[in-house]
Amino acid sequence: MFIFSNLYEYIWGTAQGKDKPQDLILQITGSFGKYQLWLFVLLCLTKITIAFHQLAIIFLAPPTQFFCVSTQTLNGCPCDDPIYDTRIFPRTIITEFNLICKKKWLTSFSQLAFQAGTLVGSMFFGMVADKFGRRMPLIGACILQFVCAFGSAFLPTFELFTLFRFGIGISVGGTMVISFVILMEFIGPAHREILSALYQAPFNVGCIVLPWVAYYYRDFKNLQIALSTPTLLCLIYFYSLPETPRWLIAKHKTERAIIILQHVAKVNGRPVENVRAMVEVHQLAASRQKVNQGTTADLFRTPNLRKRILAMAFNWLTCSYCFYGVSQYVGQLSGDIFINVTSSSAVVLCGTLLSIPMMKMMGRKTILLTCHFICSTCLFILAFAEGVLSVFCATVGVVTSFIVFVVVYLMCGELFPTVVRNCAVGLSSMSARIGSMVAPFVLDLKDIHPSLTAITFAVIPLIAFFVTLLLPETKGCELTATLEEGEKAFTTSTKK
Known part of the structure; x- marks a missing residue:
């Protein structure tokens, strides 16, 4: 819950539920300028490496055929003397650690460990960033990511490999x-719709690049080394990434904040003469104000807020469950694994960009209902489809679930009052991580029946469709501040 401390109050406006035209930082630096654009490009590095590690399991443990010498059967179990098909992938974690038959579930466990690490990392680094600033914890997370990703290529046992995957997950959660x-913290709330989508685009680019890195480095050890290397580029953050003035001011480190604000204002072509005076006046006014924050428990005390947080958390769980699960499933479909993953990721990028005009023209709830319905329908068809149709249906499932991810991030901030907005987003984010941890094990259901995996993926967005009916439309809403306002908002009695 600490992850979004002070952040969502900034993005979603003041305690009165409106945008902040008088926000100190925006007055000095402007809502969006050359400096913010440069910062956006700089931070894209982390999103690309996040994609590499989130979906690396597709190529670390691709579908692997084996011939059992003792029983003279193909993919027969039990088997103590397998001969693996290494024509496409000469070495994977499956062939390296013999993850077949009774050990097959350990492949999914490795991905679960990674996703669990992501949950731990987001909470841990969130707390650290609130206490020690944003800059150094981000650099620390990047260093941890490189060490664990690079080191995992040289580990002799599956247990150590999984431990390092957990470490990579922690770093990914932090970055x-x-x-x-x-x-x-550098950008104004007026850009919230477009940035909630564009922030995901570098992740999509990383997903497109990943298959071709795996194409050239088909040995999983070499692939791990290749995927770890781009993280070294993040070391430029030592020299180019500033601490956020918003955190510095909140921690009364006024002098450092003034220096950074003057630099940003200068780059953006804004006046710098009155920066010091403006910051000092703000600090004086802030010292006289007392801000009362709610708790996670407050989300469950009243019926409307309770209904909304449960429905929103399930939406987050659904989109994460479907996106990560079906993305891995694409890698197991018939056809060229590299082409399948590339085409699916490219379409997801188009879907991300499409979500921008969709959020401008359509209501949040309408988008969620539409995407859940399409996702569920395509995944049900996927259960019985073959060839190109199966890849198409899986790709549509991935795209629609990712669009849901973009929209729920925005909608969650609009739905809850200021005093519990951080808690609501933090709880929803935890639900998403749970979905991503469960998803790898659903893939193993195909061993029971070939259609069972797709059907299991299809059921959850269908349930989410009906759960979403419980949510109100939030597009163009006035943001609420108190628990009382949040409970009464969107009800019939408050509508004009």
Whole structure:
């Protein structure tokens, strides 16, 4: 819950539920300028590496055929003397650690460990970033990511490999959260719709690039080394990434904040003469104000807020469950694994960009209902489809679930009052991580029946469709501040 401390109040406006035209930082630096654009490009590095590690399991443990010498059967179990098909992938974690038959579930466990690490990392680095600033924890997370990703290529046992995957997950959780916090603390709320989508685009680019890195480095050890190397580029953050003035001012480190604000204002072509005076006046006024924050428990005390947080958390769980699960499933479909993953990721990028005009023209709830319905329908068809149709249906499932991810991030901030907005987003984010941890094990259901995996993926967005009916439309809403306002908002009695 600490992850979004002070962030969402900034993005979503003042306690009165409106945007902040008089926000100190925006008055000095402007809502969006050359400096913020440069910062956005700089932070894209972390999103690309996040994609590499989130979906690396597709190529670390691709579908692997084996011939059992003792029983003279193809893919027969039990088997103590397998001969693996290494024509496409000469070495994978499956062939390296013999993850077949009774050990087959360990492949999914490795991905679960990674996703669990992401949950731990987002919480841990969120707390660290609130206490020690944004810059150094982000750099620390990048260093941890490189060490664990590079080191995992040289480990002799599956247990150590999984432990390092957990470490990579921790680093990914940290870079994911802190990079977004830094970006949002420099940018005004007027850009919230477009940035909630564009923030995901570098991740999509990383998903497109990943298959071709795996194409050239088909040995999983070489692939791990290749995927770890781009993280070294993040070391330029030592020299080019500033601490956020918003955090510095909140921690009364006024002098450092003034220096950074003057630099940003200068780059953006804004006046710098009155920066010091404006910051000092703000600090004086802030010292006289007392801000009362709610708790996670407050989300469950009243019926409307309770209904909304449960429905919103399920939406987050659904989109994460479907996106990560079906993305891995694409890698197991018939056809060229590299082409399948590339085409699916390219369409997801188009879907991300499409979500921008969709959010401008359509209501949030309408988008969620439409995407859940399409996703569920395509995944049900996927259960019985073959060839190109199966890839098409899986790709549509991935795209629609990712669009849901973009929209729920925005909608969650609009739905809850200021005093519990951080808690609502933090709880929803935890639900998303749970979905991503469960998803790898659903893939193993195909061993029971070939259609069972797709059907299981299809059921959850269908349920989410009906759950979403419980949510109100939030597009163009006035943001609420108190628990009382949040409970009464969107009800019949408050509509004009």
